[in-house]
Amino acid sequence: MLFRTKKEIEEMKASSECTSCPVLTRCRTLAEHHMSLADYDKQLPKLLTEEETARILTQAEELIQWTDAVKDYALKCALTGVRYPGWKVVKKNTKRRFTDETAVAERVIEAGLDPFEKKLLSVSAMEKQLGKEKFDKLLLDLTEKPEGKMELAPVTDTRAEVLIGGEG
Numbered sequence: 001m002l003f004r005t006k007k008e009i010e011e012m013k014a015s016s017e018c019t020s021c022p023v024l025t026r027c028r029t030l031a032e033h034h035m036s037l038a039d040y041d042k043q044l045p046k047l048l049t050e051e052e053t054a055r056i057l058t059q060a061e062e063l064i065q066w067t068d069a070v071k072d073y074a075l076k077c078a079l080t081g082v083r084y085p086g087w088k089v090v091k092k093n094t095k096r097r098f099t100d101e102t103a104v105a106e107r108v109i110e111a112g113l114d115p116f117e118k119k120l121l122s123v124s125a126m127e128k129q130l131g132k133e134k135f136d137k138l139l140l141d142l143t144e145k146p147e148g149k150m151e152l153a154p155v156t157d158t159r160a161e162v163l164i165g166g167e168g
């Protein structure tokens with residue numbers, strides 16, 4: 001259902017307003033905005049500036065969210081019988097699973113085998129089991145938090161910025 005007139009949509013520029021728009025999966029303005037990423041091709045052989053790369057990063061994030069929304073929308077339509085040229089509905093691959101774990105365990109035990117694997121609890125589960133005070137006393141020196149790999153994130157991300165090259 002369109003909530004704007006065709007003329008209004010044609011005059012609109014794709015913006016953050018789009019994320020809550022009911023027609024975002026079918027809007028041509030938004031599609032053209034995302035497809036404009038391809039325009040960077042035409043700027044060869046010059047190298048991209050940092051500002052252009054930043055714009056591509058931002059647009060790529062938006063593109064991923066938009067394509068996910070379009071995929072969900074297209075699947076819903078395909079499940080009602082809409083056909084998309086070159087595409088078909090398939091079932092995702094799944095792994096086998098037991099239908100009744102208790103019955104499985106009982107049968108394997110009856111057969112004289114151990115159906116269980118022993119695994120150490122995760123750090124969080126262990127802390128929950130022992131309580132924080134006991135956990136700290138017993139296991140703090142055996143606990144570490146590995147360094148996370150570097151990644152780019154938008155400035156709105158809540159994590160602290162890593163200052164590179166002695167900045168600050």
Ligand code: SF4
Nearest residue numbers: 018021024027029030
């Ligand atoms: S998706 Fe964005 S540009 Fe398209 S109609 Fe909605 S708000 Fe406007």
